[in-house]
Amino acid sequence: MANVMIVDDAMIVRKHLTTMLQNEGHTVVAEASHGLQAYCNYERYRPDVVTMDVNMPGMNGLETIEKIIKDFPDARIVVVSAFGTKTVILDALQRGAKNYILKPISQEKVAQAVKEALAAECEQ
Amino acid sequence: MNLRKKTLCLVSLAFLIMILTVALLARELLLEKFARMEQDNVRENTFRAVAALQANMQDLGNMSMDYAAWNDTRDFMDSPNQEYIDANIDSAMPNFRLNLLLMLDRNGKLVFGRGWDLEEKKEVNITDDWKKYAYERSPLLRNGEDREPASALLCLGDMPALAGYYPIVANDKSGLSRGTLVMVRYLEPAMLKDLSRTIYLPVRLAQPDDLDGPDSLSRITREPTVNVVGANEIAGYVRVPDLLGSEAAIIRVQLPRNIYNEGMQSVLYLLMSLVAIGLLYIPIALFLLDRLALQKLQRLMADILSISSAQRWAARVRGESGDEIGLLARAINHMLAMLEFSLGKLRDSNEAMENLLNNAGQGFLTLGRNLQVQTQYSMECERLFGGEISGRKFSELIYPGEENKENRQFVDRALTMVAENGADKVRRRIILELLPQEVPLGSTTIGIGYRWVGHTRSQEEFGPLMVVLTDIGHTRQLEKQLEQEKAVLKMAVKAAMDPQGLRDALEGYQTFCREEIAEILSGAESAVDASSRILSSLHSYKGLFGQLEMTHTVQQLHEAETALLQQRTESGDNNKEALGVVAAGLELSRLPQRDVETLQNIYGEGFFHRQEYAMVPLAKLRAVEQQATGLPPGETTEALLLELRRLNHRPFRDLLRHYPEYTRSLAERLHKPFAGLEIEGGEFLVDLSLYRGLTKVLLHIIRNALDHGLETEQERQQAGKPETGRIYCRIEWHNNEIILYIGDDGRGINMQELRQTALEGGFCSASELAVMDEAALTGLLFRERFSTRKESSLLSGRGLGLSAVQREVGRLRGRVFIHNRPGRGTEFEIRLPG
Numbered sequence: 001m002a003n004v005m006i007v008d009d010a011m012i013v014r015k016h017l018t019t020m021l022q023n024e025g026h027t028v029v030a031e032a033s034h035g036l037q038a039y040c041n042y043e044r045y046r047p048d049v050v051t052m053d054v055n056m057p058g059m060n061g062l063e064t065i066e067k068i069i070k071d072f073p074d075a076r077i078v079v080v081s082a083f084g085t086k087t088v089i090l091d092a093l094q095r096g097a098k099n100y101i102l103k104p105i106s107q108e109k110v111a112q113a114v115k116e117a118l119a120a121e122c123e124q
Numbered sequence: 125m126n127l128r129k130k131t132l133c134l135v136s137l138a139f140l141i142m143i144l145t146v147a148l149l150a151r152e153l154l155l156e157k158f159a160r161m162e163q164d165n166v167r168e169n170t171f172r173a174v175a176a177l178q179a180n181m182q183d184l185g186n187m188s189m190d191y192a193a194w195n196d197t198r199d200f201m202d203s204p205n206q207e208y209i210d211a212n213i214d215s216a217m218p219n220f221r222l223n224l225l226l227m228l229d230r231n232g233k234l235v236f237g238r239g240w241d242l243e244e245k246k247e248v249n250i251t252d253d254w255k256k257y258a259y260e261r262s263p264l265l266r267n268g269e270d271r272e273p274a275s276a277l278l279c280l281g282d283m284p285a286l287a288g289y290y291p292i293v294a295n296d297k298s299g300l301s302r303g304t305l306v307m308v309r310y311l312e313p314a315m316l317k318d319l320s321r322t323i324y325l326p327v328r329l330a331q332p333d334d335l336d337g338p339d340s341l342s343r344i345t346r347e348p349t350v351n352v353v354g355a356n357e358i359a360g361y362v363r364v365p366d367l368l369g370s371e372a373a374i375i376r377v378q379l380p381r382n383i384y385n386e387g388m389q390s391v392l393y394l395l396m397s398l399v400a401i402g403l404l405y406i407p408i409a410l411f412l413l414d415r416l417a418l419q420k421l422q423r424l425m426a427d428i429l430s431i432s433s434a435q436r437w438a439a440r441v442r443g444e445s446g447d448e449i450g451l452l453a454r455a456i457n458h459m460l461a462m463l464e465f466s467l468g469k470l471r472d473s474n475e476a477m478e479n480l481l482n483n484a485g486q487g488f489l490t491l492g493r494n495l496q497v498q499t500q501y502s503m504e505c506e507r508l509f510g511g512e513i514s515g516r517k518f519s520e521l522i523y524p525g526e527e528n529k530e531n532r533q534f535v536d537r538a539l540t541m542v543a544e545n546g547a548d549k550v551r552r553r554i555i556l557e558l559l560p561q562e563v564p565l566g567s568t569t570i571g572i573g574y575r576w577v578g579h580t581r582s583q584e585e586f587g588p589l590m591v592v593l594t595d596i597g598h599t600r601q602l603e604k605q606l607e608q609e610k611a612v613l614k615m616a617v618k619a620a621m622d623p624q625g626l627r628d629a630l631e632g633y634q635t636f637c638r639e640e641i642a643e644i645l646s647g648a649e650s651a652v653d654a655s656s657r658i659l660s661s662l663h664s665y666k667g668l669f670g671q672l673e674m675t676h677t678v679q680q681l682h683e684a685e686t687a688l689l690q691q692r693t694e695s696g697d698n699n700k701e702a703l704g705v706v707a708a709g710l711e712l713s714r715l716p717q718r719d720v721e722t723l724q725n726i727y728g729e730g731f732f733h734r735q736e737y738a739m740v741p742l743a744k745l746r747a748v749e750q751q752a753t754g755l756p757p758g759e760t761t762e763a764l765l766l767e768l769r770r771l772n773h774r775p776f777r778d779l780l781r782h783y784p785e786y787t788r789s790l791a792e793r794l795h796k797p798f799a800g801l802e803i804e805g806g807e808f809l810v811d812l813s814l815y816r817g818l819t820k821v822l823l824h825i826i827r828n829a830l831d832h833g834l835e836t837e838q839e840r841q842q843a844g845k846p847e848t849g850r851i852y853c854r855i856e857w858h859n860n861e862i863i864l865y866i867g868d869d870g871r872g873i874n875m876q877e878l879r880q881t882a883l884e885g886g887f888c889s890a891s892e893l894a895v896m897d898e899a900a901l902t903g904l905l906f907r908e909r910f911s912t913r914k915e916s917s918l919l920s921g922r923g924l925g926l927s928a929v930q931r932e933v934g935r936l937r938g939r940v941f942i943h944n945r946p947g948r949g950t951e952f953e954i955r956l957p958g
Contacts, residue, residue, distance in 0.1 A: 012842040086558045087534055094541060099554055104838050116550050 002048035002118055005030040007038040007064065008080065009056045013105075017051060017080075020110045035059025035067070042068050042075065049117050050077045051110075052097070054088055062091055069096030076117045080105065128418055132410060139402045146398060150391040158387030162358060163350045166379055170348035170360035173327045173377045176319055177286065177364065178275075184288030184307050185275035187220055192290035192305035193271070193297045201227065201235060201292050201302035213238055218245060221315070223285065224254070224308035227292065230267050232258035235303060243314060253280035254306070263367060266291040266304050276367035278308065284329065284366070284373030285310045311373060330361055330374035341374050356381050420449045428456065437464040478502075487570075487593030490577070491518050493543045495536055508570060508593055518591070522563045522572065535559060542576070542589060552576055568597025614673040615719060616726050618782075622672075625782065626723075627732060629668050630716060632816065636661055637713035645707075651700045655692045656908055658707065659685060660928045664820035667925075669716065671786045671823065676722075680715040742813055769811075776855055776862065777806030779819045783826065787851065790830055797837045797848040798830065806855030810862075810958075814936070818956075821932040824925030825866045825952050826851060833870030833950055843947070845869065860958040862938075867951030873944045875901060885910060902942035906930040929954075 004026045006014050011033070018028045030045045032038035034056055042050065050068070054061035061079060068075050079092040082103040089100045098117040101109050125133075191197055191212070200208040213225060217240040227236040232255075239248040257264045257278060266274070266289065275288040287308045291301035309315060311329060320327045330341055335351060341361075343349075348362040358381050365372040420443055427441035440457045444450050481488055482503040489501035497505075497513045505513055509521050519535035538559050545552045556574045563570055573592040619626050641658060648654035666681040691706045724731060749768045755761045784801045791798035834849035841847065854865040875898070882888050882904050888896070904910055908927040929952075933940045938956035945951070 016838070016842055086538075087530075089558060090534065090538055090541070090555070093551070093555060094537075098551065104836065116554070119550050 001025040001027065002114060003027050003029040003045070004114065005032065005038070005041055005045060005047035005050045007032045007035075007050060007056075007061070008053035009033050010053075013053070013080075017105065017110065020105065020107050021114070023107060024111045024114065026114065035061070035064035038064050039067055042072065046072075048076060049114050050075060051080050051101070051114075052077050052092075054079060054081050054092070062088070062095055065092055065095045065097050078113045078117050127421065128414065131413060131418070135406055135410065139406060143395065143398060143402070147391075147395055150394060154391055155384070155387050158384050162381060162383040165383060166350045166358055166360040166377070167348045169325055169379060170362045170375070170377045172323055173319075173325055173375055174362055174364060176323045176327075177375065180309070180319065181275040181277070181286045181288065182273070184220075184286055184309060185273035185290070186288070188275075188288035188290040188305050188307045189273040191216070191307070192292045193295060195295050197227075197292050197305065198294055198302050201229065204236060209236070209238075217247075218242070220307065221309060222307050223310040223312070224250065224280075224306075226250075226254055226306040226308070227303060228258055228265065228306065229303040230265065230301065232260065232262065232265050242312070251281060254278070254308075257367060264289055264304060264306065267301055271297045277364050277373055279366045279371040279373065280308070280310075283310050283312075284364075287367070326378045328376055328378075330376040334359070334376060335361070344374050352381070353378070356385070358384075416447075417449060424449065424453055424456070431460065437467060485595075487591075489513065489518075489591050489593070491539065491589040491591060493588065495519065495539050495543075497521070504595075505593065508565065508568075508595060510566070522560065522565065522570070531560070539589070562596065568595055569600045570594065571596040611673065611675045612722055612726075615675070616723060618673045619723050619727070619731075622782065623731070626672055628816065629665070629672060630720065630732070633665050633669075633716065634713060636665065641707055641712070645700055645704050648700070651695075651703045652692065654700055655688060655703055656927075658703075659688055660908075660931060662688070662712075663925065664817070664824075664928055667823040667827070668820050669719075671782045674716060674719040677716040677719045680718075684710045684712060684715065773809040774812050775807050776810045776812075776815070777803055779812060779815050780806070780822070780853060783823070783853070786823070787826055787830065790827065791834075794830055795836070796830055796834045797840065798834065799848045799850060801826065802850070802852040804852065804854045805857075808857050808862075817932045818936065821925075821929045822853075822864070822866065822954075824929055826853075828925060829866070829868040829870065829950065833868040833872070835871050839871075843871075857958065862956040862958050864954040864956075865951055866954070867943075867949055869949040872946040872948060872950055873902060873905075873942070875944070875946070878902070878904065881910065898944065899941070902944055905942065906940070 001024070004021050006017050006021075006028060008014050008017070008031075014031050014033075018031075021028055026049075029047050030041040032041050035058055038050070038052070052061045052065060056064075059067070065077050065079070068077065073096070075096070077092075077097045079089060079097045079100040080103065081088055081092070081100055092100065099113045101113045196208060196212070213236075216222065217225065217238060221242060223240055223242060225236075225238045225240075226234060229235050234250075237250045239250045240246075241248050263276075268291075271291070271293070273288065273290060275286065278285050278287045285308045287306055289304050289306040292303045292305050293299055293301050313328065316328050330344070332341055335341060344361045344363045346363050346365070348360045350358065350360050352358050358379050360377045360379070362375050362377075363372045364375055423443055424441055427443075431437070431439050431441070437460060440460060441453050444454045444457065484502065485504060487502055487505035487508050489505050490498045492498050495518055497516050497518060499514050501513060509516075513521060517536075518539065519532040523531040523535065538555050542552055542555050545555065556576070559572070559574055561572055563572065571594040573594070575590040575592065576588065577590045578588055640661065644654050644657045648657060662681055662685055666678055666685070669677045669681065687710060688703075688706065691703065695702050720732070749765070752761065752765050752768055755764070780803055784803070787801045788798070829851050834851070835843065835845075837847055840849065850869045852865070852867055856863045856865075878901055879893055882893060882901070883890060887904055887907055887910060893901075906926045906929065910927070930940055933954055933956070936956050938954060940955075941953040943951040943953060
C-alpha cells in the first residue's frame with residue numbers, strides 16, 4: 001500500500017481524506033495546507049501519491065503541481081477538485097497530475113483514483 | 125543500364141579476364157617449363173663439351189703411356205741422345221698435335237723439353253710455367269707403382285692445357301721409373317674450334333666480360349651455370365679444375381634458344397586463336413541471348429507495366445511457354461488471377477462491412493491527429509450531422525455555434541492530450557472520461573463513446589481515435605415522458621388525498637388573480653411596492669402548488685416571477701400601469717390550466733365541482749354564525765354555535781398536514797439527509813381559514829432550513845453530527861397565544877456572510893451594521909430581496925420567502941424571531957394571538 005500526502009487548506013477535508021485513505025490501507029505520511037508546504041513536504045517525505053486541492057490560498061493547486069512535477073517528474077499527484085469544471089482537471093493533467101477526484105469525496109472515488117495513479121506510474 | 129548492355133559488358137569482361145588468365149598461366153606454367161627444359165639442355169650440352177675435353181685428355185694420357193713405357197725412352201732418360209729426339213720427338217709434335225713435351229727425372233728436373241707452335245709448325249722456347257706442377261711429391265711426378273694412364277688439366281700461364289703423363293719405364297711397365305713423360309696440348313682457339321666441330325657445339329674458354337662483373341667467373345662451379353645471353357642465345361659455363369685443384373679453366377658452351385622461342389611462339393599462337401574464337405563467339409552468343417531471353421523478358425516487362433499502370437487485373441501477359449521465361453509468364457498470370465480474385469473478395473467484404481456499419485444505426489468515425497474526421501465513417505454520421513463530415517473538426521461538429529466556443533476549446537485540448545499521450549493507458553482513459561459523453565444536437569441528443577485504436581496499419585485512412593455516436597434523443601424523450609407521467613401521477617395522488625386543499629388553493633389563486641392584483645395595483649403606494657406584493661403572493665402560491673406536486677404550474681409561476689422581476693429591473697420607474705399591462709399579459713389566471721386539465725382528464729369533469737358537502741361560501745357561513753350569535757342565549761343556541769364553529773374549526777396542525785411529504789421529496793431533490801419533519805402539538809381547534817396564508821408562508825422557513833440550514837451528509841460527518849438532519853415544528857398554546865417553533869439542527873446562520881450581504885446589497889450602512897446586535901442582524905433576513913444566495917432556483921434564493929413570512933405574521937398581528945445557534949441550527953419562533 002502507498003504512502004500518501006494530503007494537500008488541502010481545510011483541516012476537516014484533510015481529516016476526512018486521512019480516514020478514507022487509512023480505511024483503504026494507505027499511510028498518510030504528510031499533510032500540507034498550502035502549496036509551499038506541500039512542495040517542502042514532498043521533498044522531505046517523497047510520498048508515493050499526493051492528493052492536491054485546487055483552491056488554496058497563496059500558490060494554488062495547479063501552480064503547486066507544476067512546481068513539484070518540475071523538480072520531481074515522477075510525482076504521482078491526484079487532483080481533488082470541488083469545481084467540477086473539467087477545464088481545471090485538464091489543466092492539472094496537463095501539468096502532470098495523474099488522476100482526479102471530484103468533490104464530494106467518497107471512499108470509492110478515493111480508492112479508485114489512488115489505485116489508478118499508482119498503476120499509471122507502474123506502466124511508465 | 126538495361127539488360128542488353130549489361131550482358132554485353134559482362135561477356136566482354138569475362139572474355140578479357142579469360143584471355144588474361146590464359147596468358148598468365150601460359151607464362152607461368154608453359155614458358156617456365158620451356159625455360160627449364162632449355163636450361164637442362166644447356167647443362168647437358170655443357171657436360172658433353174666437358175666429356176669431349178676429357179676424352180681428348182684421355183687420348184693424351186694413352187699417348188703418353190705409349191711413349192713412356194718404352195725401352196727407348198727409358199734409355200734416353202739414362203743417356204739422352206739426338207737420335208731418339210730426331211726419330212721420335214720431331215714427328216710426334218705435329219702428328220699428335222702437341223704444344224709441349226716434357227721429360228722429367230724423378231726429382232722433377234727437366235731432362236728434355238720441346239715447345240711447338242701448331243699453327244706456325246715450328247719449334248718454340250719452353251717457358252717455366254710447368255715448374256709449379258713439378259715439385260717434390262707432385263701427382264705429376266709418378267714415382268710410385270701406379271701404371272694406369274693419367275691425364276689432367278694444367279694451367280700454364282694464362283693458357284689452360286690438357287696433359288697426359290706417365291712414368292718412364294720399360295716396355296713391360298715394370299721396374300723403377302726413370303722419370304715422367306708429360307704431353308701437353310694447349311686449349312688454343314684452333315684446338316677448341318676443332319673440338320667444336322667434332323661435337324657440334326661452339327665451345328670456347330670463358331672471358332671475364334662474358335658474365336656480369338670480373339669476379340663472376342670465379343663463382344662458376346663444376347656444376348654448369350646457365351646464363352641467357354640475348355633473345356636468341358644462351359650459354360652454359362662449367363669449371364674444369366687443374367691437376368692441383370687450385371686453378372681451373374672455365375669452359376663456355378653457347379646454344380641458340382630454340383626451345384624457349386618455340387615455347388613463346390606456341391603461347392602466342394594459343395592466345396591469338398583464343399582471341400579469334402572470342403571475336404567469333406561473343407556476337408553469336410549475344411545474338412542468341414537476345415533472341416532467346418532478352419526480347420522475351422522485355423515483352424513480359426512491357427505487359428506487366430501496362431497491366432499495373434492501368435490496374436487491369438483481368439488482363440494477362442503473353443508468352444507462356446516451356447522455358448523459364450514462359451514459366452515466369454505463366455506464374456505471373458497465375459498471380460494476376462489470384463489478385464483479381466482477392467480484390468473481388470475484398471471488395472465484397474468491404475461492401476458487406478460498409479453495409480453492416482451503415483445499417484448499425486450508430487455513427488462510427490475516426491479522428492486523425494489533426495482532430496479532424498478521417499475519410500472513412502458510417503452513413504449514420506451524415507444523418508446525425510446533416511452532411512459530409514470528412515475533414516471537419518470533431519469539436520465543431522458536436523459543439524456548433526458561437527456560444528459553445530469554450531466547450532470546443534476544451535474538447536480540442538483534451539483530444540490533443542490524448543493524441544500526444546504516450547503508452548500510459550490509464551492516463552488516456554482518464555482524459556477520455558473527461559470528454560463529453562452526451563451532447564444535444566439539433567432536435568436530438570447524441571451519446572458519444574470514445575475508443576483508442578492506436579497505431580494501426582491503415583492509419584492513413586483511420587485515425588488513432590475511434591468515436592461511436594448513438595442517437596439517444598428517443599431514449600431521452602421517453603425518459604422525459606416517463607418523468608412527466610410520474611409527476612402527473614404524483615399530482616393526481618395528491619389531488620385524490622386532499623381534493624379540498626387543491627380546490628382551496630386553486631380558488632385562492634383565482635381570487636388573487638381576479639381581484640387581489642387589481643386591489644394591490646390600486647392600493648399600493650408605488651409600482652415597486654405593488655410589484656413586491658404581487659411577487660410575494662406569487663411566490664407563496666408557487667410554494668403551495670409545489671406542495672400539491674403541480675409541477676407544470678410551478679414552472680409557469682417561476683417564469684412569471686422572472687418576467688415580473690425583469691420588468692421591475694428594466695422599467696424601474698413608478699409606472700403602475702406598465703406593471704398592470706405586464707401582469708395582464710402574463711395571463712396569470714391561465715397558468716394552472718394545464719395541470720387542471722390533466723387532473724380533469726383523470727378524474728372527470730366533475731372533480732373540481734364534486735363535493736360531499738354543499739358548497740357554502742365562507743362569508744355566508746360567517747353571516748350565519750353572526751346571525752346565530754344574535755339568537756337568544758340558551759342551550760340550543762350554544763349547541764348551534766358550537767356546531768357552526770365546528771363546521772369551520774379544525775385542529776391547528778391540520779394546516780401542516782401536507783408538510784411532511786412535501787419536505788421529504790424536497791430533501792431528496794436537494795440530496796440532503798433528512799429523517800422527516802417532526803410535528804408536535806397543535807391539537808387545538810382554530811378557524812383554519814384565518815391561517816391559510818400562514819400555511820403558504822411557513823413553507824418558506826422549512827425550505828430555507830432544508831436548503832441553507834442542513835449540511836450535506838459529508839459535512840455532517842465531519843462536524844460529528846448524526847448523518848441525517850432534523851427539522852421540527854413544535855406548536856404550543858399558551859396564554860391565548862399560538863407559539864410555533866420551527867427549527868433545524870444544521871449549520872446555523874453565517875453572521876459574517878449576513879453582514880457582507882447586508883453591506884453589498886445596500887440594506888444598511890457600515891456604521892449601522894457596527895451597532896446592530898444579533899437580533900437586528902437576523903431581522904435583516906426578513907427584508908425583501910435579502911438573500912445570501914447568488915443564484916435563484918425553483919426552491920429559494922430570491923429573498924422573497926422570509927419577507928412574505930413577516931408580512932403574513934404581521935397581518936395576523938403576530939411576531940417572529942430568529943434564534944441562531946451557530947453550528948447547531950436555526951430556530952424560528954412565531955407568536956400569534958389566539
